[in-house]
Amino acid sequence: MIAAIDFGASATKAAVLEEDADAVPRMVRFAGAEEFPSAVYATPSGALEVGRRALAQAGRDPLNLYAQIKRHVHAAGPVPPVDRVLRGGGGTSVPLVEAVAAVLAHAYGGVLAAASGPPSRLLLTHPAEWGGPQRAVLRRAAALALPSCPVALLSEPEAVARAVTGAREAGCPDAVAVFDLGAATFDTALLARTPDGRWDTAYCQGRLAGGDDFDELLLTVVEESLAPADRALLDTLRDEDPYGVAQAARAAKEELSEDEETWFAYETDDAPLPDTPVYRDDLEEALDPLLRPCLAALEDALAAAPADAAQRVLVLSGGSSAVPRVRAAVEEIAARHGLKVLSEVGSGVRPAHLAAWGAVRTARPYRLHRTRWGTLPEAEDITALPGGALAQSGSSRDITLVGPGGARRGSVTVGGPDGVHRHLASDAALLVSATEQGHIELWSPGGPGDGPRAGVTTRLVWHGSLWTCPAVALAVRHGRIGWITPAGSAVTTTTGRHPLVTLSDGPPARGLAFLDPADRALVWSDDGLRLHDPRDGRTLSRLAWDDAPPPRVAVDAAEGLVVIRSAGRLRALRPAVSGAWARLWDIGLPGAGPVCVGRSEGRPVILTHTTRPTGTVAVDGDTGAVLADATGSDPRRVPDQLLASPDTDGSFLTRSGSRVDHLELRS
Structure with missing residues (x-):
């Protein structure tokens, strides 16, 4: 059995593939869901709670919740990522490698529960933008959490591309382009089929941009419409309960994917923050400067396709690719290049799950x-x-x-x-x-x-x-x-x-x-x-x-x-x-x-x-x-x-x- 773990900025996913000729990947379920929050909570004893248990504990002291672990891996700074320490406002501190290891161990536990035994190979996905220092965190965390398991690393866009290279929905493409927009990172890649049937990566690039940035932009839009006193209250709340405010912004963003307008609502017992209307047009106008470099990178990826690649497909992956403004812009580029756009493969595998689902297909079985x-x-x-x-x-x-x-x-x-x-x-x-x-x-x-x-x-x-x-x-x-x-x-x-x-x-x-x-x-x-x-x-x-x-x-x-x-x-x-x-x-x-x-x-x-x-x-x-x-x-x-x-x-x-x-x- 082959397994893959996609350590995401907001949620972590895992998939397994039995090594049978007719087997297809399947997502691992965690308490009934196909993902769990990439968050850890440091208890007073020093133990780390992971995922939904971490969120459940956060009500006791929100400042001891670490919900932006992946951003700390790829953030710029003088301290190498493997040596960084996360420090909570509640007085706790957690080495970054140990926080990542806790998330990987939780995911691996789900893999073992979903399969008949330990995997023969384990693939860990990472953003294309990650260099050696960032990948070292993933390797060090894997060695800490899974000391005996054979681990290999794979970029997220390459994993997504492999999700569709054999999918019925894709037909038999000569080239597969990927537009992968997650919570914290954006990746784009192009895989081209060689004459002997193998897949080569012709283009692979990434940048720090994603749904978390969209949430920040939505909060900026909200602040601009608040009175000075309420704006000051929102700033205080962002310091005292950063995860709760971010979740309120994410909920409003997701509602704007369905409706033209919604309300930003954050409940507080002490000094209530008024519900604030937010409009899709305002959010999309704020998104455009962040989105333009991503679309330009996609154009570069498509330009790397071989001239004789007659049949090409474009894959939309990552949870943030479902934002209407993002999807419309990508579909416009695809139409101009005559590309078929896919956002689901197999039995309804969602865009956010394509990296884990595709990663297990890259490892050749023994x-x-x-x-x-x-x-x-x-x-x-x-x-x-x-x-x-x-x-x-x-x-x-x-x-x-x-x-x-x-x-x-x-x-x-x-x-x-x-x-x-x-x-x-x-x-x-x-x-x-x-x-x-x-x-x-x-x-x-x-x-x-x-x-x-x-x-x-x-x-x-x-x-x-x-x-x-x-x-x-x-x-x-x-x-x-x-x-x-x-x-x-x-x-x-x-x-x-x-x-x-x-x-x-x-x-x-x-x-x-x-x-x-x-x-x-x-x-x-x-x-x-x-x-x-x-x-x-x-x-x-x-x-x-x-x-x-x-x-x-x-x-x-x-x-x-x-x-x-x-x-x-x-x-x-x-x-x-x-x-x-x-x-x-x-x-x-x-x-x-x-x-x-x-x-x-x-x-x-x-x-x-x-x-x-x-x-x-x-x-x-x-x-x-x-x-x-x-x-x-x-x-x-x-x-x-x-x-x-x-x-x-x-x-x-x-x-x-x-x-x-x-x-x-x-x-």
Whole structure:
């Protein structure tokens, strides 16, 4: 699922898009509405209320309500936006980044409530006028509010344009122009279709102008018709209750969109301000100087359209584009250029919601692409190596070096004369082999004289026997080696042949792995997990299973991520240096089977088998979001092995019997 949050000056919106072929975006609802006020209220305890709860609290002390957060991001000033602090007249202060983070967190909560799980991607929209300092606020706030969520930024007019590039109402345009007038900012853009069907941004500009400025102009019109005493009272009210006065002005402005005249009315118990008539003609005359630069920018955008763009559409978006004077001026330009004007797409998506609705359509969904890698008739087990794999047979001491496509690159004999090879473990630079008869040997892919071989291992170099000790499972990481004896004891040492350290204190071990953070050893058995210090064997912490039968375990050693796969369930943990366990996420995922952890775009990615129709799935290791289903998977056939390629981003191998497939996570 892909999600988008449009952090607006007056209201914030969010949309989600399931990653199905026929899915369409849908707006997220907050307490029944498709938006919530972009406002926070600072309570005496320092907590922040957001949205409608913030407005409800504002009656206690209006000066502790912060309703112009976005304007503080793009306002000029000597202090960088990320360092700004909002100061309320009630004595409170809120760092600007924290205020934005509170709004994003509230929106993200609505996304999670509206979907089946966390999003695989999250798009945050911003005005085209925002440069690096302003976008830094959005990034910093996202990192504070959503530390594990993969976030990307997108300009609002580009998001709006993408809302209509595939919409039925737009037909099949060659160019899409956007006139986006919101509460605080104006953006215009033009997207043109390239010969290969992609969309390029040919023009994108913005300026600080919007509906809030219209409200200020309406108040100016009102002041001009008031007596001096009432004008002074209005000035006082704007200082004491800025949000309440602004809401009264907005209500009058919106009524003028329907009627030729209305009343500006603000209720006060102390000294009543008289209701004041306001006329549409007067407001439109005041708007014209603000509107003219916006219309000129639209003309520039249209001039950027390719000469051969035969079919073009113009999209009106942003709540302020519904003001009659604005709409009439834009339609006049559109008529002069022969453009079709759109202000709604899909099932009545309103102009104010087009940015969120269109943003989710810009992110390309992940795909888990399957290709046939090779057939290894005698293989009972494979081990991933840079550029290939090692295939081993239970009837021979030989292991085969296999390259892409299953091409055999050579073989090597491991173990002593009386031993049959049983177990392998590797990291990028070192391979350990072991037999149940007691031979543990060290190898490395390739050799000093080989030179570059396009990343494909062509031979193994033997470095000697490490220990004579039976082993039924192995682990290796950065020169530290571990194995499990037939009796279930976990043992560690280093390639320097340091003394053996036994990781005791528990029932027989079933598996072990090393975690880079703080140099820890992880051992699992039928009753749970144990975390050890591999230098002296001390037990640092335990975690009992709440699953039956015992689950499967996979790790991302670099991140210290521990993934647990049990029947109908997948979860991730991370042990802290203190030994405590941080539970990152826990999702329901039907089925049970092998699991492995790889990496894609710098993030951990989990591959596991499910009973979903597509079988194998990829899951974001940081959030638990399902990223993609494998093409061509059979849920009835549980793979024997899943492996992450150690040298290729988003690359995996899966073995089912003698068949080996390659899976690649793409976006």
